[in-house]
Amino acid sequence: MSKSIITRIILIFILLGIIPLVWVNILYFSVEQKENENFSKESLGKLVEEKSTVLSQDLKRVEYEILHLAKLIELTFEKETTSSVYSEAGTISIYIPTPDNITQYQKTTMEKFEEITPLFATARNRLSDMGWIYFITPDNLMFLTPQSNLDSFGYDHNFENDIYYSIATPENNPGRQLLWTTPYTDWLGKGWTITCSYPVYVNDEFLGVLSADVTSKDISSILSDFRLSDSGFAFLIDSSGSVIYHPESEAISRDKGMPLSMNLITENQNKEYESILLDMANGNNDFKNYINNTDGKLHAIAYSNIDYSGWSLGIDVNWDMYKNITGANKNYLLLISFVSIFIFTIIGILLYRLISLPISKLVTHTRTITSGDYSTRIHIGSNDEIGELESAINTMTDSISEYTENMKYKTKEMEAVFNSYPQIMMKIDKDFNILLMNNKGMDIISEPSDTGKEIIGQKCYSSIFNRSDSCENCPLKNKLSSTEEITREITNGTQLHRITSYPITAKSEPVREWVVFNSNITEKYLLEKTLVQREKMAGIGQMMAGVTHELKNPLMVIKGAEHLLKLTVSESVSSKETTDEINEIFHMIDESVTRAENIISNVLDFSRKSTENEELVDINKILEQVLLIESHSMLRSSIIINTKYDNELSRIHGNRDILKQIFINLISNAVQALPKEEPRLDISTRSLGENAVEVRIADNGSGIPKDIMDKIFKPFFSTKGKEGYGLGLWIVKREMDKMGGTIKVISDDEGTEFTLIFNKREGDAHDS
Known part of the structure; x- marks a missing residue:
């Protein structure tokens, strides 16, 4: 029967661990409690005395630097400047209320401060653990070090409203004393701040206020102490009980420049605590206990006044917690140390022999397995649970070895398939996070x-489409529970993507992950639409060519017959009046035949297949041909067509088919936008000097909404729903760009006007 390793551990722990430790703790609480309390009280008193001394020295150091720097400023301004041009030294920032209107006095002041910029930097270096040092003049100039961004003040800031300046002005400080402000929120984002301010006079004339900031973080770093741990905190008040520093003030939010206005005496409802605070405000040093209203625990406050300033420093601690931190004396610590060493040495030896050594062997073996070596087996020879664990691990190793080989093959097989896909293939979760790609x-x-690692974990719509939320037509949107294959087409700017998703399902488990295929089908889609359009145009051209060819023969017969009739009539009719009437009829026949021949010529020219290369083309003629083709639908809708062609227009280089497509797209769009009542289409051409030709196509429709004006030239954007592909205007814009031309659009609620400008090239001809 196996021996229980758990029983061994329990017996060893009880005999050699719990009993000695319980005995030592009983001895400690019976002997050391009183001595611990006295030691804690003395320790807390020394701590507050030490911190008050350090704080006093740091505040005096700030005052000394301010007084010393003020004297140097006075000496500098008493002598004439040696510099005529101000240059910034790189260590000081200057606030100028109206930088575009600097007075001569301000220029002189800045020149003086150029000389003492190094003095500011030196003083700041000696106070490197404190805040800013700055000087403010009565006309609202500020010189501040270290260099900082002063944009938070704005150009209309008035320092007379700020406590760190107003406290030391002649009106508020006629005795010209060095003063400390109460806490206020710093303008430059340093949080709660107190400031040492001193007025500077030159020849008994007020020059400005020199100040140095001390932030609450500065005070906190001075007062922080590892001996307090979480048992308490330090705070600082003045003679009226107003807070100079308190940890709770950090949570209070005020506008920039506003004072703290927190008084512990007036805002307190604990009589014991109030009595202690009044004693502190009177400048006394002592140690007192009170019951805290918040946690109901016994607290202690040790306090000491800060000499000469009228401030008092207090350290408030949870008394029981603090005693536990500081209470152990040397004898007790030695006793605990020796007993603990003895107990745990014995326990360690036993545990090492019975448990640690066998387990170490098991751990070493499992690490070998983890590294991928499944060839070794472990043998401990124990007859307890560890022996059973040894057998289980060996069996597991055999299973893992076989399973791993199979998985390696399957993984390589899947990776080959996965990476052979020529577009984007990825695995995502229900939150659209990319898990694999x-x-x-x-x-x-x-x-x-x-790198690939930066893509993994990102949102698919963010990484692929640069969107902030999921795509409108996403196959997974609102269908995360679907277990079927879903395919959608999504447009992203100028690109068209086909998205197909396959859920990864498991028995009785909801779908959590999907395999998604993302194919960019933009070029394929555009090619298909372009080919269809070209086939349509080619079919129309062939049909029209055949019809017009058949019409030519009857026209020739009519023309010949008209000529014979004219000869016959002229020989047989003698009356001049009758002859004139007949000649008028023949003239009408001639004009009609000529007009029909011109129409046939235009149709044949329109249906003629253009070469791939550019040629000299007549813009007016192409517009007439397009209007002729579109005339049937226009007549049916009673559309009024106004044309104004510049007959002196130069021919330009261009592809005839492309120009036809451009004009057909624009005219078709205009026709579709026309109102039912009095629809009108205006088409005009004109020459823009020797460099360009202009074409205007305007309608009196409802216009294009302003919110979609910037989208009309993008592919796949259509306002016609399923009836439109959204490619017409995109093709127009693309072809105009290729030809080096420009397209402009003006639209309001009275209609839309497209203006096309074709730039001429060398060799463009002028029609004779």
Whole structure:
């Protein structure tokens, strides 16, 4: 039967651990409690005395630097300046209320401060653990070190409203004393701050106020002490009980420049605590206990006045907690140390022999397995639970070895399939986080400096489409519980993507992850639409060519017959009046035949297949041909067409088919936007000097809404719903850009006007 290792541990712990420790603790509480209390009281008293001395010295150091720097400023301003041009030394910031209107006095002041900039830097270095040192003049100039961003003041800031300046002005400080402010919120974001301010006079004339800041963090760093731990805190009040520093003040929010206005005496409802605070305010040093109203515990306050300042420093602690921190004397510590060493030495030896050594062997073996070596087996020879664990680990090693080999093969197989996909393939969770992505996908969406690790964990819509939320047509949106394959097409700017998602399902488990295929089908889609359009145009052209060819023969017959009739009539009719009437009829026939021939010529020219290369084309003629093709639908809708062509217009270089497509797209869009009542279409051309040709196409429709004006030239953007592809204006814009031309659009509620400008090239011809 196996021996229980748990029983061994319990017996050893009881015999050699718990009993000696309980006996030592009983001895400690019966003998040391009183001595511990006296020691804690003495320790807390020395601590507050030490901190008050350090704080006093630091405050005096600030005052000394201010007085010393003030004297140097006075001496500098008493002598004539040796500099005529102000230059910033890089260590001081200057606030100027109206930088565009600097007075001569301000320039002189800045020149003087150029000389003493190093003095500011030296004083600041000696107070490196404190805040800013700055000087403010009566005309609102500020010189501050170290260099800082003063934008928070604004150009209309008045320092007379700030306590650190107003406290030392002649009106408020006629005795010209060095003064400390009460806490206020610092303008430059340092939090609660107190300031030492001193007025500077030159030849009995008020020059300004020199100040040095001490933040609450500065005071906190002085007063912090590891001996307090979490048992208490230090605070600082003045002779009226107003807070100079208190940890709770950090949570109080005030506007910049506003005072703290926190008084512990007037805001306190604990009579014992109030009595202690009054004694502190009177400048006394003592140690007293009171019951805290918040936690109901016994607290102690040791306090000491800060000499000459009228301030008092107090340290408030949870008395029981503090005694536990400081209470142990040397004999007790030695006793506990020796007993603990003895007990744990014995326990350590036993545990090492019975437990640690066998377990160490097991751990070493499992680490070997973790590293991928499944060839070794462990043998301990124990007849207890560790022996059973040894057998289980060996069996597990065999199973893991076989399973791992199978998994390696499957993993390589899946990786090959995964990375062979030529577009983006990824695995995402229900929050759209990317869990895995193939190498090609990484290459497609990564910048040169990015790595795959930066993509993993990001939102798919953020990494792929630069969006802040999920795509509108996302196949997973509102269908996260679906277990079927879903395919959607999503537009992203100028790109069209086909997104297909496959849920990763498990028995009786909700879907948590999906495999998503993302294919960019933009070029394919555009190519298909372009080919369809070209096939339509080619079909129309062939049909029109055949029809017009068949019409030519009847026209030739009519023309010949008209000529024979004219000869016959002229020989047989003698009356001049009758001859004139007949000639008028023949003239009408001639004009109609000529007009029909011109129409046929235009149709044949329109249906003629253009070359891939550019050629000299007549813009007016192409517009007439397009209007002829669109005339049937326009007549059916009673559209009024106003054309104004510049007959002196130069021919330009261009592709005939592309120009046809541009004008057809614009005219078709205009026709679709026309109102039912009095629809009107205006088309005009004109020459813009020797460099360009202008085409204007305008309608009197309802116009284009302003909120979509910047989207009309983007592919796949359409206001026609399922009836439109959103490619017409995009093709117009693309082809105009290729030709080096420009397109402008003006639209309001009375209609829309598109203006096309085609730039001429060398060799463009002028029609004769």
